[in-house]
Amino acid sequence: MTLALVLLGGAVGALLRYVTEVVVRRRLRTAFPVGTFLVNVTGSLVLGLVTGAATALPPEVGTLVGTGFCGALTTYSTFGNETLQLWRDDRRRIAVGYVTASALAGLAGAFLGVALT
Numbered sequence: 001m002t003l004a005l006v007l008l009g010g011a012v013g014a015l016l017r018y019v020t021e022v023v024v025r026r027r028l029r030t031a032f033p034v035g036t037f038l039v040n041v042t043g044s045l046v047l048g049l050v051t052g053a054a055t056a057l058p059p060e061v062g063t064l065v066g067t068g069f070c071g072a073l074t075t076y077s078t079f080g081n082e083t084l085q086l087w088r089d090d091r092r093r094i095a096v097g098y099v100t101a102s103a104l105a106g107l108a109g110a111f112l113g114v115a116l117t
Helices: 002-027 034-052 059-073 076-088 092-116
Strands: none
Touching (some): 002 034, 002 059, 034 059, 034 076, 034 092, 076 092
């Protein structure tokens, strides 16, 4: 059962991540990796909500949403790769802004999620 919940949540999270990236790239022409930023901050908020409500939720919700959905939606590896690419392309201010904004917004999302529950 646990594996099925992780797989289901992961499938939805990965699909949403892909669709977000495609839509953002089509609509915005910017060096700032908006798609990855959005999914990582959203994932932090959702995981904060799940964490804050953990005592009121069945453990399966944490497996489905926290491990599966948020695990597939968010992406530290792409964040790292995009930052490195910005740095190599001499877009260092954008790279530093991306790292800073991602860390602060991710933490804010997680704290807000917990606070809302």
